[in-house]
Amino acid sequence: MNASAPGVYLGLDIGGTKIGMCVGTPDGRVLASDRFPNDPALKPEAMLARCTTRLAELAAGVGGASVLALGAACPGPLDYRAGKFINPPNNPSWHGFALRDWLAANFACPSAMMNDANAAAYAEWLWGAARGTRTAVFLTVSTGMGAGLIIDGRLYEGPLGLAGEIGRIQLSPSDDGPVGFGRRGTVEGYCSGPGMSQMAAAEATACTHRGEESVLREVLKKEGAITPERLCEAARAGDPAAKRVTDRVARELGRIMAIMTDILNPEVFVLGTIGTAYPELFIPGATGTLRAIALEPATAIVDVRPSALADRGNQQALAVAHYTFAANR
Amino acid sequence: MNASAPGVYLGLDIGGTKIGMCVGTPDGRVLASDRFPNDPALKPEAMLARCTTRLAELAAGVGGASVLALGAACPGPLDYRAGKFINPPNNPSWHGFALRDWLAANFACPSAMMNDANAAAYAEWLWGAARGTRTAVFLTVSTGMGAGLIIDGRLYEGPLGLAGEIGRIQLSPSDDGPVGFGRRGTVEGYCSGPGMSQMAAAEATACTHRGEESVLREVLKKEGAITPERLCEAARAGDPAAKRVTDRVARELGRIMAIMTDILNPEVFVLGTIGTAYPELFIPGATGTLRAIALEPATAIVDVRPSALADRGNQQALAVAHYTFAANR
Structure with a gap:
């Protein structure tokens, strides 16, 4: 960071298992970063105090430029009116925590919290795969399945x-399909990591019953569960049962994208985590389904892409800082 | 119209069976109006020439105030890039007609065409049931089923x-349910006039097979078809079979509203034509389904209402004039 620079943003990427911290530039480059495991034994205030200290060290390390804003990307759903967490999965000690007030009390710069799917959409639109579009949808495809919306050149949060x-x-009747958001057959059931694990386990069991060999059977037997990574690696290696599962996920992704296309007429869908790690397993199938079922003139302009951010979690947090900086400017 | 008034808008409400014309104020009051049946034997240019002459008479009749803008509300889907009709139902002679260019060549004031669902959403937001909200959805529930979206205080058309x-x-598998948009089980199948006619006929047939009396059977036998008005009047009069159909329509309306609530987090849904004429048949059931299945904090703020426009078709056309006037100001 040189002395003539206009200042830096600070970012906090609050996840279920870790908290990322970073210092970055107004054009979204990460200058320095670190992460701590999110200790469930610590209260949020204690975790955040550690993060604040480390952020100050990181900022000092890059030359101590003035801090323009701080952004926190948080697992949803959040209570935007009260500025609180509702019930972040994997993180019971954060339930109900009033992060917005805590940030305002502990940082002199403008600060804001944002749902991480919305932060990701905004980051992709500013600096990533949705750059240059006016209407874009980000899909997390991660531990949960949520969307962030850029509508007509602005982040839309509701x-x-x-x-x-x-x-x-609901994509299929609630007595069928994997569980997501507490119900079978939902978008989160079909299009999330935990949902893929359920589908992979069911497919492994089906293979056993029909006497078909599959890597999925071996993994399930040895490890008691099939992670989405194991599933996707098996599909990538050509295991037919694993490929059936990822193909199904791609079709269901295509179905929710078709619904969103008929409602929003977007120019691009950006797929997060799993869609970014294994684009060839999901993007062609999802795009094919989308084009087959949504309204034709709208499907002709829509594109499906993996994330194009080099350091996604940190850049999402910086995008929140950018948003609050622009709002306060 | 008094001499100090700032001017008037002209409106064209182009429907499948008639064209409405009006002169109105910038705050959406209709000062004078007329309508012609849309003659399928006439080319659009000839129909519109008649309308233009009549509009001039109507404007002269209210005092000849200066014309600020003209708006045309048109049946979708439209080709917004080319400013053309694509394929208006019931009106083959208008297919591909370049209305935007025709309006620009024939009116000195700013002019615009707009999808009628979008025009209705904008009119309800300016002057009707969605006034004062920032995010609202209009549902046509008419010959077709489309939505118009107000997002974050602006009309959003895509x-x-x-x-x-x-x-x-698709609300149910495509081998089940009434046909809409060429497919069974779609939102337009369940939530449009023609869809309701199909469901009413199926219910009448089911009554015959189970030996149940119903007004629907008599109407179907006598007239060969059951119009949505006949269906709704029978339900309003307490016919159990008719009520089963309208209850089902209400549930399917609730399902698509739930999907749109989870995607858009709106403050209000405004129901058009049939929902406005028979609110008690559809609004309680649709609202109950919406609240039962969409995400709870979002359902707590959402309201479902009939249109509150006194002269809907004309006011929708005036809203298009308002939109182009604001854009050109």
């Missing part, structure tokens, strides 16, 4: 910050 | 004007 909470939408 | 084309979304 009056309660609940726009894009698509995980709950 | 890059091709295809946002809100929800009629095509």
Whole structure:
């Protein structure tokens, strides 16, 4: 960071298992970063105090430029009116924590918290795969399945910050399909890591019953569960049963994208975590389904892409800082 | 119209069976109006020439105030890039007609065409049931089923004007349910006039097979078809079979509203034509289904209402004039 620079942003990427911290530039480059495991034994205030100290060290390490804003990307759903967490999965000690007030009390710069799917959409639109579009949808495809929306050149979060909470939408009857958001057959059931694990286990069991060999059977037997990574690696290596599962996930992704295309007429869908790690397993199938079922003139302009951010989690947090900086400027 | 008034808008409400013309104020009051049956034997240019002459008479009749803008509300889908009709139902002679260029060549004031669902959403937000909200959805529930979207205090139409084309979304498998948009089980199948006619006929047949009396059987036998008005009047009069159909329509309306709530977190849904004429048949059931299945904090703020416009078709056309006037100001 040189002395003529306009200042830096600070970012906090609050996840279920770790908290990322970073210092970055107004154009979204990460200058320094670190991460701590999110210790469930610590209260949020204690965790955040550690992060604040480390952020100050990181900022000093890059030359101590003035801090323009701080952004925190947080697992949803959040209570936007109160500035609180509702019930972050894997992180019971954060339930109900009033992060917005805590940030305002502990940082002199403008600060804000944002649902991580919305932060990701904004980051992709500013600096990543949705750059240059006016209407774009980010899909997390991660531990949960949520969407972030850029509509007509602006981030759209909804009056309660609940726009894009698509995980709950039913794609098949609620007595069929994997569980997500507490129900079978939902978008989060089919299009999330835990949902893929359920589908992989069911497929492994089906293979056993029909006497078909599969890597999935071996993994399930040895490890008691099949992680999404194991599933995707098996599909990538050509295991037919694993490929059936990832093909199904791709089709269900295509179905929710078709619904969103008919409602929003977007130019691009950006797929997060799993879609970014294994684009060839999901993007062609999802795109094919989308084009087969949504309204034709709209499908002709829509593109499906993996994330193009080099350091996603940190850049999402920086995008929140950018958003609050722009709002306060 | 008094001499100190700032001017008037002209409106054209182009429907499948008639064209409405009006002169109105910038705050959406209709000062004078007329309508012609849309003669399928006439080319659009000839029909529109008649309308233009009549509009001039109407404007002269209210005092000849200066014309600020003209708006045309048109049946979708439209080709927004080319400013053309694509394929208006019931109106083959208008297919591909370049209305935007025709309006520009024939009126000195700013002029614009807009999808009628979008025009209705904008009119309800300016002057009707969605006034004072920042995010609202209008559902046509008419010959077709489309949505118009107000997002974060602005009309949102999408890059091709295809946002809100929800009629095509599948609510049940495509081998079940009434046909809409050429497919069984779609939103337009369940939530449109023609879809209701299909469901009413199926219910009448089911009554015959189970030996149940119903007004629907008599109407079907006598007239060969059951119009949505006949269905709704029978339900309003307490016919159990008719009520089963309207209850089902209400549930399917609730399902698509739940999907749109999870995606958009709106404050209000406004129901058009049939929902406005028979609110008690559809609004309680649709609202109950919406609240039962969408994400809870979002459902707590959402309200479902009939249109509150006194002269809907004309006011929708005036809203398009308002939109182009604001854009050109």
